[in-house]
Amino acid sequence: MQFTNSYKEESVIPDDSVVRPKVKIINCPIKTSLGILGKKWTLLIIRDIGFLKIQRFNRILDSIHGLTPRVLSMRLKELEKEGLIECIEETKSPTRVLWRLTDKGKDTLPILIMLTAFGSKWYSSIVFEDKMPRKLNEIFPQLETKKIFNTYINNS
Amino acid sequence: MQFTNSYKEESVIPDDSVVRPKVKIINCPIKTSLGILGKKWTLLIIRDIGFLKIQRFNRILDSIHGLTPRVLSMRLKELEKEGLIECIEETKSPTRVLWRLTDKGKDTLPILIMLTAFGSKWYSSIVFEDKMPRKLNEIFPQLETKKIFNTYINNS
DNA sequence: TGTTAAAACTATACAAAGTATAGTATAAAA
DNA sequence: TTTTATACTATACTTTGTATAGTTTTAACA
Structure with missing residues (x-):
């Protein structure tokens, strides 16, 4: 899922019972959040790491039916780059990695x-x-x- | 976004501070919700209809940059079929349709x-x-x- | 009485993204 | 030394989404 950045959404706000924000919004926070969280598999991966404490690459693969190593690898990199998860190396001999949520990820x-x-x-x-x-x-x-x-x- | 129905997610739940549900879960409710809400554009369409009160086909198209009529048509049908939105015909001469959230959609x-x-x-x-x-x-x-x-x- | 316009789609070809399958590198255990 | 496990990466293929244009219906306009 990819969202472009141009923002037209707040331009037309009709009157009846619209939930109108009281501060000036330049980019819709929902669209912005979905830019990272809205891609396929992403929220299920966060669920595994943060909720179910399934924190290893192959454990996540086992857990989410249909998810492939390529996409998991991409999603983990995206989430790490966005600062939602971080990896801690358990051992470095048989490279054993644990993923966990950052404070941003916990939010x-x-x-x-x-x-x-x-x-x-x-x-x-x-x-x-x-x-x-x-x-x-x-x-x-x-x-x-x-x-x-x-x-x-x-x-x- | 399409999710298959087989459910392996709850099978492995390690120990430390896992958020463990206290009732027997057959299908993960997060995965189930994402099956409808997790498709690209869906939540932005709901935002338009429910939040911003942009409720007409071409108004929604104007509002969401990148969304095409084909995909909007598909999403509206999916959401209607799932009971999240319903349409009310304003006039039937130049077919004028308004979409609004059902109780399920409001949730x-x-x-x-x-x-x-x-x-x-x-x-x-x-x-x-x-x-x-x-x-x-x-x-x-x-x-x-x-x-x-x-x-x-x-x-x- | 045509012509234009708006609303709400629908169709087709094309491009991007996701999927299936297999392979790589590392190192510990059997 | 072979097997197993972890964490990926590569390739071809399939599905999904995108861009562009066309259709149908009615109503207002000239």
Whole structure:
């Protein structure tokens, strides 16, 4: 997925109940985020590394059906270049590498959580064994779900 | 973006601080959500219809640079089939159609808001005129940002 | 009463991106 | 010494997306 940089999106904003930002926006932050996160496989790779703690090249390959080594290699490089992941060398004899999220990478987790929430509500019949829709606190009772979004919301 | 349905992702869950769901998951909800929302242009089209209230075929085309009529036509059909958008005929003489989000479609807005938050924090230099990172309440003071997520979080 | 214009697509050829398969380099374990 | 594992890289092929143009319907305009 590639997005060009020219920006026409905010030019026309009609009136009725539009969610209108109160600060001047030059480039749409959604489009900007999707420029990195919107490519095929990228969010699943972040899910593996950050959520499931599947952090090695071949483990990720095993985990994501359809993903090929070439594309995984490209995506890891892109994510590393964008500062979302970093690699730590476990050993250097049989080159053993672990990938982990940076602070910037960790800030994508609220997006993954919202994708989880959406899927758990509207696709519960294929997601859950009992086919019942669930809210986030039912899926992750150990997480203080409201605190997840503190990075992005001021508590004033 | 197309994702196959076989599910191997939850098979290996190592130990340290994995976000482990407390209910049995058959298909990953993130992968499931991305099956519909993860295709190129889809989230930008939802942004137009739901956020910016750009709701007509050619208005959306004008708004999203690089999107072609063929792909827009395909995406609108996919989204309609999946029940995320519906069309209302304004007039039928010069066929004038308006697209709007269904309740299911509106439930994708928290995902868009998180993409906004991520872009506003980490790409503020290209998003905002003054290049300063911002939290959600600063961008949308009129929105009760915490309430946006009520659909997905139990208040018990 | 043509002609133009707008809306909402549809068709075709072409280009970019992703996929399948196989191969490389390194080094430890059997 | 052969096998296995890790982390890629290369090549050909297939799918998907892109650019350009065309179609249909009606309505307003000259």
